[in-house]
Amino acid sequence: MDLSPAARALALRCEPRVNELARRMARESFEELPGYAELPDDVKDLEVAATARHGVRLFLRRVAEPHLSPGSHRLFRERAAQRAEEGMPLHLLLRTHALGMYVLWQALREAAGPGDEAALLELVDLLLRSHHTIVGAVAETYLDERSALEAEQRAQRRSLVRGLLDGMLAPGHVLLEQLRLEGPALVLAISLGIGPAVAEGPVAVRRRLRRVQTVLDHAFGTEVLTLLDAESGRAVVPKGCEPPEDLARAVSRACGLEVRIAAVPADGPGAIPDAARTAGEILRVARACGLPPGLHRIDDVLLEFHLSRPSESSARIAALLDPVADRPELIDTLRTHLAEQQDRRATAQRLGLHPNTVDNRLAKIAEQTGIDLSSPRGTALVIAALLLREA
Known part of the structure; x- marks a missing residue:
């Protein structure tokens, strides 16, 4: 929507005050925001003030060109990425944009005279309509940058933890300090x-x-x-x-x-x-x-x-179960029977079988392997054979 000549004339009255308004935002208005005072002076005087100055000039350009290209948000996006990398909270960044809009509104109100009410309303309408697109671009860029940074940090941390667990980081390695590991x-x-x-x-x-x-x-x-x-x-x-x-x-x-x-x-x-x-x-x-x-x-x-520890006899012990290796139901029954303390009824209940079926399967194992499953030695042999085969 094109603005009236009266609205353009009102906006032009603020043009000589661009630098003053940018300084006011960076050094007075934003100081009210929690956490802003901790920013370095060079950030406030150079980057924040330059961004504020760009924002005021961008608004004045929109007065003359209401359909300005979204590419004009590039500086806002660059600054949002910088703030994200530096760790500025998103709420503080967005508050600076909201407060900057309010300072600009104050300047327009101060410049308005009798009879400029309609022109002022036109400019406020433009200000509100342009603000949400800027805030959207800033928030989007900030969150994208934070997401990328956090993904990079997670990847680096995973790499450090993997190196630690796999023995690739020697004790006292400088990177271990990042994991804050000392002692047990x-x-x-x-x-x-x-x-x-x-x-x-x-x-x-x-x-x-x-x-x-x-x-x-x-x-x-x-x-x-x-x-x-x-x-x-x-x-x-x-x-x-x-x-x-x-x-x-x-x-x-x-x-x-x-x-x-x-x-x-x-x-x-x-x-x-x-x-x-x-x-x-x-x-x-x-x-x-x-x-x-x-x-x-x-x-x-x-x-x-x-x-289950490997030794010279490991292969021979593991081979004891070869005769039933192609019968997974027998191996499963044997493993469950041992886990259930060789209780045939508990084994049958856990496997959903009749106890006689469990007895028949165990008898088949004993027949084909030659291991006496009822003896302590036989029990120890099949436990070792199962574990070594699993290894």
């Missing part, structure tokens, strides 16, 4: 088991992992360093605090999946890689020997952990 720590290996058969997109996975992170942070009262993906993850808890007994249940409730968590203490940053490997092994052993999902420590699988 607790290392977790996490398995997010199978849940309902629902196809998930990347957004749903990210939301679930954020919930897992939130539960871990809340459980330990500190920011937990994590490497998480859709099915598993590793974590380092500073200060080496003990995990709550209900940790796995809390994570399970948050993500809607069966969860296993293995916890291993580390004396210091240098011991974290070994603790991470041990935690991963505990998870594997707990799953292989049929323990239900939950929180696992090495004492929970002490014998099984020992039996």
